[in-house]
Amino acid sequence: MKLFEYLKAVFGSDAQWAKLTSYDKSKNSFMLNRMLSARFPTQANMFNKLKTDPVGTAECWRLVGAKFSRVPGFIYTKVSKKSVKKQWDPDQTVVSEYLKINQIGMREFTEALEFNPEVVKKSIDILQKQMGYDTD
Secondary structure, eight states: OOHHHHHHHHSSOHHHHHHOOHHHHHHHHHHHHHHHTTTOHHHHHHHHHHTOOHHHHHHHHHHHHTTSSSOOGGGGOOOOOOOOOOOOOOOHHHHHHHHHHHTOOHHHHHHHHHHOHHHHHHHHHHHHHHTTOOOO
């Protein structure tokens, strides 16, 4: 039995739950405990600490699941992955050449990056290509 079929049985009718074998209950009890620990952390922790039988754990979670009319939404919540943004890091020789060409100092350069980053980055990338450095 697949995990989500098992979850439908846990939160479904008594007839669905009665059809499950002890093997199905024990096989999926770890994931059930993990998913329900998001909403019931103390209870899930106690099941882990006491090292209860997986079938007994599933039966206890079934008592909790009987209170719901369907599979609750928090079971399906997806954890968002942290997106890694590409850090823009131009070569220092290119930056110093940019400063010489525009006759500005580092303070003005950081201010320009703060107020108009697209234009500054684009011109630095163009200069970097002209100087023969790789822009990636």
